[in-house]
Amino acid sequence: xxxxxxxxxxxxxxxxxxxxxxxxxxxxxxxxxxxxxxxxxxxxxxxxxxxxxxxxxxxxxxxxxxxxxxxxxxxxxxxxxxxxxxxxxxxxxxxxxxxxxxxxxxxxxxxxxxxxxxxxxxxxxxxxxxxxxxxxxxxxxxxxxxxxxxxxxxxxxxxxxxxxxxxxxxxxxxxxxxxxxxxxxxxxxxxxxxxxxxxxxxxxxxxxxxxxxxxxxxxxxxxxxxxxxxxxxxxxxxx
Amino acid sequence: xxxxxxxxxxxxxxxxxxxxxxxxxxxxxxxxxxxxxxxxxxxxxxxxxxxxxxxxxxxxxxxxxxxxxxxxxxxxxxxxxxxxxxxxxxxxxxxxxxxxxxxxxxxxxxxxxxxxxxxxxxxxxxxxxxxxxxxxxxxxxxxxxxxxxxxxxxxxxxxxxxxxxxxxxxxxxxxxxxxxxxxxxxxxxxxxxxxxxxxxxxxxxxxxxxxxxxxxxxxxxxxxxxxxxxxxxxxxxxxxxxxxxxxxxxxxxxxxxxxxxxxxxxxxxxxxxxxxxxxxxxxxxxxxxxxxxxxxxxxxxxxxxxxxxxxxxxxxxxxxxxxxxxxxxxxxxxxxxxxxxxxxxxxxxxxxxxxxxxxxxxxxxxxxxxxxxxxxxxxxxxxxxxxxxxxxxxxxxxxxxxxx
Numbered sequence: 001x002x003x004x005x006x007x008x009x010x011x012x013x014x015x016x017x018x019x020x021x022x023x024x025x026x027x028x029x030x031x032x033x034x035x036x037x038x039x040x041x042x043x044x045x046x047x048x049x050x051x052x053x054x055x056x057x058x059x060x061x062x063x064x065x066x067x068x069x070x071x072x073x074x075x076x077x078x079x080x081x082x083x084x085x086x087x088x089x090x091x092x093x094x095x096x097x098x099x100x101x102x103x104x105x106x107x108x109x110x111x112x113x114x115x116x117x118x119x120x121x122x123x124x125x126x127x128x129x130x131x132x133x134x135x136x137x138x139x140x141x142x143x144x145x146x147x148x149x150x151x152x153x154x155x156x157x158x159x160x161x162x163x164x165x166x167x168x169x170x171x172x173x174x175x176x177x178x179x180x181x182x183x184x185x186x187x188x189x190x191x192x193x194x195x196x197x198x199x200x201x202x203x204x205x206x207x208x209x210x211x212x213x214x215x216x217x218x219x220x221x222x223x224x225x226x227x228x229x230x231x232x233x234x235x236x237x238x239x
Numbered sequence: 240x241x242x243x244x245x246x247x248x249x250x251x252x253x254x255x256x257x258x259x260x261x262x263x264x265x266x267x268x269x270x271x272x273x274x275x276x277x278x279x280x281x282x283x284x285x286x287x288x289x290x291x292x293x294x295x296x297x298x299x300x301x302x303x304x305x306x307x308x309x310x311x312x313x314x315x316x317x318x319x320x321x322x323x324x325x326x327x328x329x330x331x332x333x334x335x336x337x338x339x340x341x342x343x344x345x346x347x348x349x350x351x352x353x354x355x356x357x358x359x360x361x362x363x364x365x366x367x368x369x370x371x372x373x374x375x376x377x378x379x380x381x382x383x384x385x386x387x388x389x390x391x392x393x394x395x396x397x398x399x400x401x402x403x404x405x406x407x408x409x410x411x412x413x414x415x416x417x418x419x420x421x422x423x424x425x426x427x428x429x430x431x432x433x434x435x436x437x438x439x440x441x442x443x444x445x446x447x448x449x450x451x452x453x454x455x456x457x458x459x460x461x462x463x464x465x466x467x468x469x470x471x472x473x474x475x476x477x478x479x480x481x482x483x484x485x486x487x488x489x490x491x492x493x494x495x496x497x498x499x500x501x502x503x504x505x506x507x508x509x510x511x512x513x514x515x516x517x518x519x520x521x522x523x524x525x526x527x528x529x530x531x532x533x534x535x536x537x538x539x540x541x542x543x544x545x546x547x548x549x550x551x552x553x554x555x556x557x558x559x560x561x562x563x564x565x566x567x568x569x570x571x572x573x574x575x576x577x578x579x580x581x582x583x584x585x586x587x588x589x590x591x592x593x594x595x596x597x598x599x600x601x602x603x604x605x606x607x608x609x610x611x612x613x614x615x616x617x618x619x620x621x622x623x624x625x626x627x628x629x630x631x632x633x634x635x636x637x638x639x640x641x642x643x
Binding site: 059062064065084085088089091092093097099103104105107108116117119120121164 | 249
């Protein structure tokens with residue numbers, strides 16, 4: 001049941017990855033020989049309790065951290081042994097992050113926040129403005145582009161973060177507890193946005209501890225103590 | 240461009256802190272500018288007076304430690320005749336005495352021959368210089384400027400008047416044969432001084448035939464160890480060198496270094512050198528205050544980096560390279576110090592012009608000074624920004640994102 005047919009290309013291919021903190025006597029194996037394949041266009045939830053290693057896995061998938069051992073092929077390229085700057089470029093090109101705490105820069109307006117990854121990609125000013133505007137309009141914030149994060153509600157801030165994640169059209173959306181800081185109405189709202197992005201063909205990976213959120217994904221991977229203990233197609237959404 | 244914009248935002252977000260950070264650099268730069276422009280002003284003042292002197296006198300001394308030989312007035316005449324680019328040669332005898340005309344007045348007496356008339360280029364207010372006949376007979380005559388006339392007589396219309404001149408124990412009655420024109424402003428100043436009666440700190444200068452001093456006052460003989468030449472304009476160096484060589488020949492002292500030229504030019508040069516070293520010392524003080532200011536910038540940038548760790552993490556997660564973060568913080572620290580540099584420069588200008596007014600010096604600002612200030616400010620910003628910027632740039636994104 002966990003064998004996906006390989007008719008689509010493997011976007012994420014993690015092979016035998018381990019991450020060990022404090023090597024030596026008191027070492028912590030946050031990830032212990034984890035292997036995982038995610039194809040283009042999938043909607044995956046990675047669920048686990050806190051301390052299960054899901055955050056470490058998310059850091060690995062997001063190229064924010066390098067594994068102690070094992071390889072991570074992203075789009076057929078080994079990204080597990082890259083330099084910091086090469087990883088920065090990969091993050092910029094391949095991954096849109098949506099964080100639990102929104103992670104917007106408080107001193108910048110919504111528009112400027114969305115612009116940031118485009119600046120780092122060296123998109124020309126004009127095109128950059130168009131892309132940032134389009135992304136904000138897409139999440140329904142076309143009228144609040146000049147507001148600073150402090151002037152927006154939590155749900156609106158998360159929409160800005162989503163706009164920032166999709167502005168540069170990366171193949172992967174990596175969401176870490178995207179609704180963790182939101183009330184239930186805003187949560188539904190954000191999940192709807194994420195759903196629509198999935199429907200447009202983006203690969204979405206949600207890391208969560210909330211079974212209710214995970215249940216909205218097409219595939220649910222359960223992680224515990226650094227091991228993947230379950231990987232299944234969500235039975236409740238079988239089309 | 241984006242970097243400058245975002246740096247500007249961060250700098251202006253915490254204005255009080257930024258201003259305090261800039262203070263050290265502002266003080267450093269403003270003192271550098273003030274010192275430089277006042278120094279330049281003084282120097283151009285000096286060279287200004289030097290230009291006035293170029294047509295003036297060059298003094299040539301015989302070193303009495305090396306030779307007992309002296310020159311006679313006739314020898315000086317030989318020198319004057321032999322060198323065409325010399326307008327005149329005169330002995331150089333200075334004495335101090337007391338003039339008396341209704342009241343006493345401290346007086347400097349300069350003994351010379353008729354060539355010492357070259358000293359005065361403003362012409363005569365009345366009368367004329369003493370004559371060769373006066374020199375030959377050692378007559379009781381003198382010439383003075385209008386200002387000195389004011390000091391002795393309280394008036395400038397003194398031609399033909401007589402007064403008592405006492406040097407040591409000897410008192411004689413001198414007649415004024417000529418009054419030399421003085422500078423109008425100077426004259427006005429002395430009128431005020433004489434009116435206030437506050438003349439104790441001044442000397443009147445009078446010019447007499449050297450023979451009056453040597454023969455009538457019995458001060459020395461026709462033996463001189465020092466004389467002045469008046470070169471043609473712009474030929475001072477050449478004239479002085481020729482006069483020196485000729486004097487050595489007359490005294491038969493070739494190659495012994497017993498005759499030396501003492502020109503105002505060399506004195507001025509010495510003065511300028513002293514000024515240069517004073518400028519250097521103060522520049523050093525300014526450099527130290529720049530160093531302290533720079534450390535202030537480093538300190539505040541380190542704090543900023545710590546405060547903005549999360550922002551750095553966010554930027555990195557969005558694909559900022561190490562170099563982008565490094566550059567961002569360097570732009571910020573350079574902007575702080577550049578801005579401080581500009582404020583310091585303006586303050587320095589204000590300061591130097593105020594000080595210049597008080598000391599009656601025209602402060603001079605060179606474009607090169609301004610360029611230097613900009614360069615120093617940017618350098619300080621970059622130099623002291625590198626450490627905190629590197630810290631920011633090499634932060635691990637995972638740790639940075641976790642920071643509160």
